[in-house]
Amino acid sequence: MLQFNHVTKRYDNGKPAVSNLNLKIEKGEFVCFIGPSGCGKTTTMKMVNRLINISEGSILVDGKSIKKQDPVELRRSIGYVIQQIGLMPHMTIKENIVLVGTLLKWSKEKKDKRARELLKLVDLPEEYLEKYPHELSGGQQQRIGVLRALAANPPLILMDEPFGALDPITRDSLQEEFKKLQKELHKTILFVTHDMDEALKLADRVVIMREGEVVQADTPDQILRNPANEFVEEFLGKDRLIQGRPDVTTVGQIMEGFPVTVQTGTTLKSAIYTMRNRHVDSLLVVDPGNVLKGVIDIEAINLNYKKANLVEEIMEKEIFSVTQDSLLRDTVHKILRRGAKYVPVVDEQQRLTGIVTRATLANIVYDTIWGDGMELDEMATAVE
Incomplete structure (x- = not known):
């Protein structure tokens, strides 16, 4: 799909940037x-769509040298998303999404249809198409920036720190959303970031660069298990859980398989009974197909007991969840950042498959620091 062959970029001082x-x-x-x-890293990306020219070597996209393609046509055939988003403030969201389609002289019907199709991908209502960028939040604007890059259905998308300016929780949400989107659409993504957690979470492969050269290019798992040298070790940070427990890397390896749930249609009285019997103060709410719909806790029931009858009437619908292949360290960060007591685990259809609790994570941390306790026993014996 994309190939770099002996690519070098030198600026006026003669020193190679790549x-x-x-x-x-x-x-x-x-x-x-x-x-x-x-x-x-950014120079490498910008050479792909010829925003920066190559000094030596070649870049091939689908077997064709980019040097032999018209720069304008090349850029229109490659999606491009940047941190600054770059939405046109005087254009509606629909006009922004199909901007490339306008340049390609699409019909009005084709542009309207494509804009509606894309907006559904990020679960935004159709009325947003007639809004202007200033009427949207930062996270919503960045979603539109991603959709604009997808509009002409390019096989290759370049992304230069697209989530870097967002707050941590919005950033987490967009990362999850975009990874899911990429799997569904099977796009080839070249993504530049300065955030190692983001790279490990999103990438099939991580390319670590230093002074214009690739130091290591491998899967996140291999990089964490087998860093190429001391520079990679230091760049990763020695506080990563996988170094203490190399056998534990993903949520699926440590999740508990049977979270306490109630189905939609359950009365508040019945929910209280379940909480009492199972010794919990909150319940995950699922539909008959086991799709996660929300969460309800004892405080919400207490506040609304006389006003509502069913759990879905008062449940919290905006609930953070992860998948089984989510990186464990990333999940730890999110739990701590959100102050959550637990995180539900779901599959690609949002069906509930398990739960990760703070207690489970604490055990992993203890094992990382102290092993299985044998060292403490040995120390005690030695003291005696």
């Missing part, structure tokens, strides 16, 4: 470039 880069990115692969400031 030096002899050789890399092949497969169709449908999500590759994150990361490294210290000035390492060449």
Whole structure:
């Protein structure tokens, strides 16, 4: 899909910003470039759509050299998302989404249809199409920036720190959303970030650069298990859980399989009975197909007992969840950031498959620091 052959970029001072880069990115692969400031990651991305010209070597997209393609046509065939979003303030959301389609002279019907199709992908209502960028939140604007990059259905999308300016919780949400979207649409993504957690969470492969050269290009799991050298170790940070417990990397390995639930249609009285019997102060609410719909706690019931009858009338619908293949360290950060007591685990259809609790995570941390307790026993014996 995308191939770098001995690619070098030199600026006027003669020093290479990127030096002899050789890399092949497969169709449908999500590759994150990361490294210290000035390492060449953004320069590498901008050479792909010829915003920066190559000094030596070649870049091939679907087997065709980018040097032999018209720069304007090349850019229209490649999606591009940046941190600043760059929505046109005088255009409606619909006009922003189909901007490339307008340049390609699509019919009004085709543009309208495509805008509606794309908006459904990020669960925004159709009335947003007639709004203007200033009427949307930062997270919503960034969603529109992603949709604009998808409008002409490009096989390749370049993303330059697209979520960097967002608050942590909005950023978490968009990362989850975009990863799911990428799996559904099977796009090839080249993604630049300065955030190692983001790279490890999103990427099929992570490319770590230093002074214009690739230091290591591998799967997140392999990079965490087998860093190429001391620079990669330091760049990763030695506080990552996988170093203490290399056998535990994902949520699926430590989740509990039977969270306490009630179905939609359950009365508040029945929910209280379940809480009492199971010794919990909150319940996950699922539909008959076990799809996660929300959460209800004893405080909400107490406040609304005389006003409502069924759990779905007062449940919290905006509930943070993860999938079984979510990275454990990323999930720990989210639980701590949100002050959550637990996180539901769902599959791609949002069906509930398990739960991760703070207690479970605490055990992992204890094992990371103290092992299985044998060391403490040995220490006690030695003291005696």
